[in-house]
Amino acid sequence: MVVQTVGVMSPGDMGSGVGGALKKNGLRVLTALDGRSADSKQRAADQGFEDVGSLDELVTSCDLVLSILVPSAASSFAQDVAEAIVRTDSGGLAVADCNAVSPATGIRIGEIITAAGGKFIDAGIIGGTPRRGAVPRFYASGEYAPILGELDGKGIAVPVMNGPIGHASGLKMVYAALSKGTAALYASTLMTAKSLGLYEDLIAELEQSQSGTLAEMERVRTVSDRAFRWIGEMKEIAATFEYAGTSPNTHKGAAETFQRIADSSIGHERADTVDRSRSLDESIAAMLIRAD
Numbered sequence: 001m002v003v004q005t006v007g008v009m010s011p012g013d014m015g016s017g018v019g020g021a022l023k024k025n026g027l028r029v030l031t032a033l034d035g036r037s038a039d040s041k042q043r044a045a046d047q048g049f050e051d052v053g054s055l056d057e058l059v060t061s062c063d064l065v066l067s068i069l070v071p072s073a074a075s076s077f078a079q080d081v082a083e084a085i086v087r088t089d090s091g092g093l094a095v096a097d098c099n100a101v102s103p104a105t106g107i108r109i110g111e112i113i114t115a116a117g118g119k120f121i122d123a124g125i126i127g128g129t130p131r132r133g134a135v136p137r138f139y140a141s142g143e144y145a146p147i148l149g150e151l152d153g154k155g156i157a158v159p160v161m162n163g164p165i166g167h168a169s170g171l172k173m174v175y176a177a178l179s180k181g182t183a184a185l186y187a188s189t190l191m192t193a194k195s196l197g198l199y200e201d202l203i204a205e206l207e208q209s210q211s212g213t214l215a216e217m218e219r220v221r222t223v224s225d226r227a228f229r230w231i232g233e234m235k236e237i238a239a240t241f242e243y244a245g246t247s248p249n250t251h252k253g254a255a256e257t258f259q260r261i262a263d264s265s266i267g268h269e270r271a272d273t274v275d276r277s278r279s280l281d282e283s284i285a286a287m288l289i290r291a292d
Helices: 014-022 038-046 055-061 071-087 102-117 145-149 167-195 198-207 210-224 227-243 249-262 280-287
Strands: 005-009 028-031 064-067 094-097 119-126 138-143
Touching: 005 055, 014 028, 014 038, 038 102, 038 210, 055 071, 064 210, 071 102, 071 227, 094 102, 094 145, 094 227, 102 119, 102 145, 102 167, 102 227, 119 145, 119 167, 138 145, 167 198, 167 210, 167 227, 167 249, 167 280, 198 210, 198 280, 210 249, 210 280, 227 249
Parallel strands: 005 028, 005 064, 064 094, 094 119
Antiparallel strands: 119 138
């Protein structure tokens, strides 16, 4: 199969960046923006997407559809795609679920797509958006993973794994358990120290004994623009750990931390609106204030 036309749903921070990178590397990039927000439409236009309007039109026009959404929307979108495939007789369409979901969720999504006649690819994204110069890695697993592998080197990297559906999403889960789970630990620790009146004392001690850790904590300054997306991701990680027979509780707590940040006075921020000039101290203080 030669992939020439790729559908991207949806053009958020990652999706728009990936679609833009593919477009620059010679692929036709489509999306379906009926009912989507003005921000989504603007990001898609900025990156050169073609808006075909409906999901039916998308599945009939593409060789491959990339699902890049918040985890909570992954299953419902897969069901919508499956219904569109059946409605339009588009069996054979390749669909890659690139969302931060557990292996069990990935397997269920695969069953939905396969039952409709689609070719399912389990994928997990590690790395930042091409909108800011990153080249994310789309790990891919399952029988049809080589289809996604055709996009390797076209603005993204696609390591094709020698494993079944669930391997790619599982790798994403255990990786994010460290990277984003650590961000939750940093944020909750600093918020607790601030609430106890010990923030300055903790920072002073870290400067002496763990300067490297303190430097890593700086990334908490702008986590407000992603907290809303990471709530569901932490729940999927918790489910992954529980499935594997290890404790899910660490990441259930991380989900609660990101919920607290999402509900805070700066939880409305997004990638294009986050205040990057704000200090770590100011960010932590703002996270402790609930939005009106």
